[in-house]
Amino acid sequence: MTFPILSVIIFSPLVAALIILLMPADRKTEIRVAALVTATFALILSLWVYLSYDQAAAGYQFIEKYSWMPQFGISLHLGVDGISTPLVLLTGVVMFTGVIISWGIEDRPREFFAFLFLLASGVFGVFVALDLFMLFFFYEIAVFPMYLLIAIWGWVKTREYAAMKLTLYLFIGSVIALVGALAMYFESGMGTFNMLTLETANFSPEFQKIWFLPVFMGFAVLGGIWPFHNWSPDGHVAAPTAVSMFHAGVLMKLGAFAALRVGIMLLPVGAKEWSWLIFAFATVNVVYGAFIAMTQTDLKYMIGFSSVSHMGLVVLGFSTLTADGMTGAGVQMFSHGVMTALFFAATGMIYDRAHTRHIPELGGMMKPLPWVGTAFIVGGLVSMGMPGFSGFVAEFPIFMGVWQVTPWVAILAVISIVITAAYIMLAIRRTFFGEMPAAFEGHITPIKAIDKIALVLLAGLMIGLGMFPSIMVPMVATGVENVLRILGGA
């Protein structure tokens, strides 16, 4: 028996969370060190999975299967393919950097890290689950700690409202999807939740046409799809820095990923039937999100709405049902995850010092915080799809996919690039350049060395992927090939 790496990745944060909860609350330094060790461990393991994934063999790898409730056909069935492997790495990266950024949390760090790891555990679980029941199980595990993390450690002004809104939206979405999943379970008559088996169930076209939309949209709510996106910016703003990083960086990918895995891959005929509608919604996301982001004056709201726009590109890519579009969408999930994690980390560092995120009140931050400024600029360039950075590598194939489906939508959606360029450049200039307000004089302390590690890691990933797309894109393409095979067979 080989080393069960995927279950170790899922359960090690869970075990660490329990251990941290058992530590005395006043030993804050030890708690932080324990958290960092856990996160480093998870990062190394996810990197290991990423590097040892065999692209030539493709398909699902590192498969583990333990029977859990055989009466109902539920088993702990894990495995990764070319689409989920980068997402596992992404989760590892965000977890590691998120812990680093949260080093300074003084209010109950023990509980904070415990909940954060519970969240991470759930996220890892969704990405590697090959069992429909387990996917839901981990999905809810990931959503629940968000509520507490936002409601307890969030921004005082809006945290109760945002936590409530976020949780209700996501629960309603997942309940609708769950109903669809149960319908699949009974319709198939196979008595199993195994997704690989369900792929071969050959649901009748009528069944697929009815159930595709609820399942896909139920998950896509978490992906921030229009018109169900407005929980997302509120949640971003209210959440503490590390939770925003998780939320935008990883959690939104969960929605898009589950929508792909359950919606498109299990109900391919339904996907073909309804792709035009998803396509239309996603187009609205892309363009509308960009325009709304332009009007924001709060840095976090701006990034929140830009996430809506960028996640729209992911869904847009999936809904083209073409090799180029879906591959681009897969890469965009990784690229956007790293980018928003970086944005929120940088914003958090500024907020911790300036105690405001209101763009007009900021200025001149480049001088005291050159690392933050440079990292933010790199993130901005990724966001506007500048060639040489990961955003371009991801968005270009998405647009190629859109060309193959509806050319004029490509022309419409591309407008978002110039809108993004405008608001990002303005935000960078107003935040980091110009005169620093006198009130900040002496308050803007330099960032810690450990923060620099987080910023460099995130920025480096985006530049590396942008310059050498071959380090990730071919892997995603193998996963997409499998999806296309299913779509073609339907």
Next chain:
Amino acid sequence: MDFLSNHLLSVILFFPVFVALVIWFLPKEEETLIRWTAFIGSLVPFALTLVVWFSFDQSMSSVFQFEENYIWYETINSNFHIGVDGISLSMVLLTTLLTPLAILASFSVKDKIKPYMMLFLFLEMGMLGVFLAMDLLIFFVFWEIGLVPMYFLINQWGSKNRNYASLKFMIYTVGGSLGLLLAIQLLGVLFGTYDIAAVTEGWTALSGTTMGMDVDTVKNITFWAFVVAFAIKVPVWPFHTWLPDAHTEAPTAGSMILAGVLLKLGAYGFIRLVLPLYPEQSAHFAGWLAFLAVMAIVFGAFGAYGQWDFKRLVAYSSVNHMGFVLLGIAAAAKAYGTANAHIAMNGAILQMFNHGLSAAGMFFLVGVIYERTHTRDLRKFGGLFPLVPIYGGILIFTSMASLGLPGLNGFVSEFLVVRGAWGELAGYTAAGMLGLLFTGAYILKGVKNVLHGPMNEEWAHGEHKLTEINTREIVVMVPLMVLMLVLGIAPAWLLSVINNAVTALF
């Protein structure tokens, strides 16, 4: 040495980045060290370009040489494919020549030298990449990358209205290249490759319907997408309004590179992509292009004449001069395959090179006097010749080259353009010649208001006493002036490289 000789172009392309990384690790207090590292570092690509120039097979200059091809973006079949032919080699030479001069010109920059020099070197890489690219996607990558350093150079080291100007520059160019981006995506989707040669072959042969539309319609639409993207960069009237603002606010060396090289990217795009990809559309719309070119020539000249800001005057002169480049391109498009086309195209490319020299020189000279007087208002100068005789001489020399005085470089290229265009687009050419009249007028206006007339006593005595151009500044000007003179008297060494490529391609 084997590595070097096999990877000459990629070394030229990426050496500036290497130097920038070295500078990154230098302490920011060591200002002199940073300056000299940047300067000497930027001389290396120039030296290597000379190596390429002399080992370049001129008889085969229509064929890409020193080719390098690596897999870059496998999934969408885009390769890192670079090479030079006669046209791009002359532009590479211009870029690697102007960059060290611009860096030398920036030795007087006092503020944040480290990022300044790094951005300049990144800028050089971006520009070189466009000239070297043989793959559409790589072309686009470098085309966009160059924007970022230029934006920050204007935004951080510019003068008063820099925020407005830099954002305008950014939005204009990004907005303009959206069409280019979409058209490139379309071509990639159609042909499954981004190799320029392969795409050109497939695209020109394509007929019938594609994407549910008539191919001719698609070609017409994407033709204008390409044209608009490049026209904004050139810039062609009526897309030129970002240019005077960007120039006025940019630091001196930024203007030198902006006018000297960045504008050439647009014209290069016409020559490398628009004409080969759209021979029929180019010929069909040649009259329109010529119309835009003449408007640029005439309005550029009028615009320049109307300015009292010396730098704005020179900025509008770029619109005027680049109009001749487009006129030559339009004539070549119309007369595709004839001697007229070759003459006009030769003229256009030579004019690109010449304008690079003279515009960089003029902007530098404006910068020299601005640094001393802190004003660019022509009404505040006057009669400065006796105070700064050497500067005055250099200014007159460069102005005359810009004006197109026979014996200096501008005359040769403008003559070739007009000679080639006359047979094809006589009316437009004639109108353009009238515009040339005003070129003389605005240049003389500039020279007169700075050097001649009653002396403004403010600059003659006391703390504002005007100092003569210094040795470093003369060193910047000497290579430019030598080339202006050489190209005016004996342009054959450059023209033969260009001509061999042009006769084979157009």
